[in-house]
Every structure is written in structure tokens, then in C-alpha cells.
Amino acid sequence: MSVRTQSAPAAQAKALSAAQVNPSLLKQPKAVWAVFFACIIAFMGLGLVDPILPAIAKQLDASQSEVTLLFTSYNAVMAVAMLITGAISSRIGVKWTLLTGIIIIALFSALGGASNNIWTLVGLRGGWGLGNALFVATSLAAIVSLSNSGTAKAIILYEAAIGLGISVGPLLGGWLGGMSWRGPFLGVATLMVIAFIGLSILMPKSNSKSTVKTKTSLLDPFRALKHRSLLTFGIAAALYNFGFFTLLAYAPFVLGLDEHGLGFVFLGWGLLLAVTSVFMAPKLQQSFGTIKSMCLMLVLFALLLLVMGIWTSTQWVVITAVILAGALLGNNNTLITTAVMNSAPVERSTASAAYSFLRFLGGAIAPFLAGKLAEWYNPHVPFIVGAAFVLISVLFIGMNHQHVKHVDQASAGH
Known part of the structure; x- marks a missing residue:
């Protein structure tokens, strides 16, 4: 009888201990949820603009390659700005870095909505990229450091916020863009004001977990x-x-x-991105490992781009491929972000800044190159070239496998 009475409390203590070691993804501090919702609104900005690209080209008398510069200037400034995010956040704190980023996004998106020519808009999108760099690099580090459920689950939460923002953004952008191409820009500014208020109220002024003890050098990302x-x-x-x-x-x-049609297509894309990043990516990681799963997703994405390149003129094929790509991108984004966070013995914010610098350099060149390839050759070529670059990324990971294979053990430990 005594064995029974002692075993029940012991079992309860064991279960409680297990729950504390591996708490639920949804049981997070208020500060985490504040950053999570701000991330949703911030990433709405990317999807909001997408459905109005053809309308901007038409109404501002711009070529396709000129309109794609809206992504190029945004990503180029964001890539360079990523290098200074650690230095800024270590001096003014995580909360004020996030709020500064939000203010800059709101300001430049509002000015973009009031602009009257493509080159002014391209320049203002660059300013928007600066704000996004401050917010994106810091928000990932903030969620990972403030979360009580481990790195892997924190990254899933971050990717879920990105997915939700990207999926809802095009629907809202299509609706606002149907009234005027300026609508989504002014919409982003309004949403950023809401994010600013929410983050100001819900995120604590100081938090020992989120405060960087030492000031980060501008050279740290290069050293990383x-x-x-x-x-x-x-x-x-x-x-x-x-x-x-x-x-x-x-x-x-x-x-x-x-605008409405594009909004619905990219809504489907974003929903699949959000769902797979949260529910499918962890299962792939557990079953096949981070590196193998990542390479599989990249190969499948390259094949989808090739399909889009071959059947560019067949609308239903391109629509289906765009939506299905969301699933592959959702999985890959979570897998590669997890890998980066566990790849090197450096501060997570520094790792994020260094990685993002390189990542967004690719994102800066690609849109303008795609527009130019279509002008130089035909609409099929941008997708085929994109597919080739994605396949090269898989080959590059394979060539450096001995340097990244430790990531699977590190991910399993989180």
C-alpha cells in the first residue's frame, strides 16, 4: 500500500518536471506574444504590396524591371542594415530597436502612398527596408531569448508569425489595391501604428533575458x-x-x-507557408534531419520553378505552382532558420544578422534580374534561371556537408 501511495506523487512530479523541461509552444510570456503579433503585422507589409505590382507598373508608366526594383531597394538596404542591428540593439535595447524599426516602416510606407513616380517609390522602399531590418533581426532574437519552450519551438512560433503575416497581407493588399495602388502602402502605415501601441504596452521596459550584457561591434557579423x-x-x-x-x-x-485575384493566389501561398512552417517542418526534421529535409524542399522548389518556366503561358499551372510553392518555402524557412541558430558558437542576434546580410543580398539581385531577363529574352527565362540558382544552393550545401552536419545533433538537443 505504501508503494502505491508513494508512486502516484512520484509520477506526478516526473510529469511536472517533463512539462517544465519541454513546455507547450502556446504557453509563452506576454512579451513573446507582443513580438509575435507585431511580426504578423510587419510581414503583412511584404504581402500587401505583391498584388499591386502590375497596377503600379501601369499607373506610374513603369516597366516590369523598374517595378521589381521595389523589392531590390528594400532587400539591398535591409541586407546592409542587418550588419548594424546588433550594434544598435545592444546599445538601446531590444524593445527600443523593435519600436524604432516600426516607426521607420510606418513613416516610409506612408510617404510611399503619397509618392507620384516610380523612382521616388523605389527610394522610399529602401527606407522601409531599413526599418524592417531593425525589426526582423531583433524580433527573431527576442522571441528565441524570451521564449520558455526552447530554440526550435521559438523559431516555429516566429515562422508562424511570418506565415500568418504573409498570407493575410495579400488578401488585404488585394482589397485595398482594388481601390487604389496607394491603399496598401497607407494600410501598412496604419497597421504599424497598431503594432507600435501593442508592443509599447505588452513588452516590458527591461528584461534580463533580452538585455544584451555587452555592446556588439559592427564587425561581429563579419567575424561570425x-x-x-x-x-x-x-x-x-x-x-x-x-x-x-x-x-x-x-x-x-x-x-x-x-488585384483581388492576385490577393487570393498569394493568400493560398501564404496559408500553406504558415501551416507547413509550424506543423510539417518539425516532423520532417525529426524523421529525416534538418539538412536532408532542407535539401529535399529546395529540390522540389526548383522543380516547381522549372514547371512555371515551361508552362508560363498556362495560367492554371502557374497559379497551382505558386500556391504549392508556399508549402515548400514554409518548410524550408523553418528548417534553415533552425539550422542557422544552431550553426555557430556566436550570439543568436549576431548569427541572424550575418546570415540575413547574405540572404537579402540574393533577394536584392533576384527581382531586378528576373524583370530584366524577361525583357531581354521572354517570360519563361526568369523562372528557369531561378530554378537553376535554387539547385546550385543544394549542391553548395552538399559540398560543405562536413561543415554543417553537426546542426542535426544541435537541433535534436533543442
């Missing part, structure tokens, strides 16, 4: 890239982003849909 594993993932992401931003920035021009 001396780690071959981090450099490998950064270059692979730059190559993979040629495919990602070819789809995002150029596909709207070949779909032949109005």
Missing part, C-alpha cells in the same frame, strides 16, 4: 561568417532567394489577374 557552417547557410540562402523572390516579385506579372 568565419564559421564555415554559418557562411554555408548564408550563401545557400542567397542562392535560394533567387528562386523565392523570382516567384514573389515576378510571378504577379505573368498570372494575368487583377
Whole structure:
């Protein structure tokens, strides 16, 4: 009888201990949820603009390659700005870095909505990229450091916020863009004001977990890239982003849909991205490992881009491929972000900044290149070239496998 009475409390203590070691993804501090919802609104900005690209080209008398510069300036400024995010956040704190980023996004998106020519708009999108760099790099580090459920689950939460923002953004952008191409820009500014209020109220002024003890140097991201594993993932992401931003920035021009139609297509894309990043990516990681799963997703994405390149003139094929690509991109984004966070013995914010610098360089070149390839050759070529770059990223990871294979053990430990 005594054995029974003692075993029940022991079992309860064991269960409680297990729950504390591996708490639920949804049981997070308020600060995590504040950043999570701000991330949703921030990433709505990317999807909001997508359905209005053809309308901007038409109403501002701009070529397709000129309109794709809206992504190029945004990503180029964001890539360079990523290098200073750690230095800024270590001096003014995580909360104020996030709020500063939100203010800059709101300001430049509002000015974009009031602009009257494509080159002014391209320049203002660059300013928007600066704000996004401050927010994106810091928000990932904030969620990972503030979360009580481990790195892997924190990254899933971050990717879920991105997916929700990207999926809802096109629907809202299509609706606002149906009234005027300026609508989505002014919509982003309004949403950023809401995000600013929410983050100001819900995120604590100081938190020992989120406060960086030492000031980060501007050279730290470059020093971090001396780690071959981090450099490998950064270059692979730059190559993979040629495919990602070819789809995002150029596909709207070949779909032949109005703002509402484009909004619904990219809503489907974003929903699959959100769902797979949360529910499917962890299962792939557990079953096949981070690196193998990542390479599989990249190969399948390259094949989808090739399909889009071959059947560019067949609308239903391109629509289906765009939506299905969301599933592959959702999985890959979570897998590669997890890999980066576990790739090198450096601060997570520094690793994120170094990786993002390389990743967004690819995102800066790809949109303009896609537009130019279509002008120089035909609408099929951008997708085929994008597919080639994605396949090269897989080959590059394979060539450096001995430098990144430790990531699977590190991911399993989280």
C-alpha cells in the first residue's frame, strides 16, 4: 500500500518536471506574444504590396524591371542594415530597436502612398527596408531569448508569425489595391501604428533575458561568417532567394489577374507557408534531419520553378505552382532558420544578422534580374534561371556537408 501511495506523487512530479523541461509552444510570456503579433503585422507589409505590382507598373508608366526594383531597394538596404542591428540593439535595447524599426516602416510606407513616380517609390522602399531590418533581426532574437519552450519551438512560433503575416497581407493588399495602388502602402502605415501601441504596452521596459550584457561591434557579423557552417547557410540562402523572390516579385506579372485575384493566389501561398512552417517542418526534421529535409524542399522548389518556366503561358499551372510553392518555402524557412541558430558558437542576434546580410543580398539581385531577363529574352527565362540558382544552393550545401552536419545533433538537443 505504501508503494502505491508513494508512486502516484512520484509520477506526478516526473510529469511536472517533463512539462517544465519541454513546455507547450502556446504557453509563452506576454512579451513573446507582443513580438509575435507585431511580426504578423510587419510581414503583412511584404504581402500587401505583391498584388499591386502590375497596377503600379501601369499607373506610374513603369516597366516590369523598374517595378521589381521595389523589392531590390528594400532587400539591398535591409541586407546592409542587418550588419548594424546588433550594434544598435545592444546599445538601446531590444524593445527600443523593435519600436524604432516600426516607426521607420510606418513613416516610409506612408510617404510611399503619397509618392507620384516610380523612382521616388523605389527610394522610399529602401527606407522601409531599413526599418524592417531593425525589426526582423531583433524580433527573431527576442522571441528565441524570451521564449520558455526552447530554440526550435521559438523559431516555429516566429515562422508562424511570418506565415500568418504573409498570407493575410495579400488578401488585404488585394482589397485595398482594388481601390487604389496607394491603399496598401497607407494600410501598412496604419497597421504599424497598431503594432507600435501593442508592443509599447505588452513588452516590458527591461528584461534580463533580452538585455544584451555587452555592446556588439559592427564587425561581429563579419567575424561570425568565419564559421564555415554559418557562411554555408548564408550563401545557400542567397542562392535560394533567387528562386523565392523570382516567384514573389515576378510571378504577379505573368498570372494575368487583377488585384483581388492576385490577393487570393498569394493568400493560398501564404496559408500553406504558415501551416507547413509550424506543423510539417518539425516532423520532417525529426524523421529525416534538418539538412536532408532542407535539401529535399529546395529540390522540389526548383522543380516547381522549372514547371512555371515551361508552362508560363498556362495560367492554371502557374497559379497551382505558386500556391504549392508556399508549402515548400514554409518548410524550408523553418528548417534553415533552425539550422542557422544552431550553426555557430556566436550570439543568436549576431548569427541572424550575418546570415540575413547574405540572404537579402540574393533577394536584392533576384527581382531586378528576373524583370530584366524577361525583357531581354521572354517570360519563361526568369523562372528557369531561378530554378537553376535554387539547385546550385543544394549542391553548395552538399559540398560543405562536413561543415554543417553537426546542426542535426544541435537541433535534436533543442
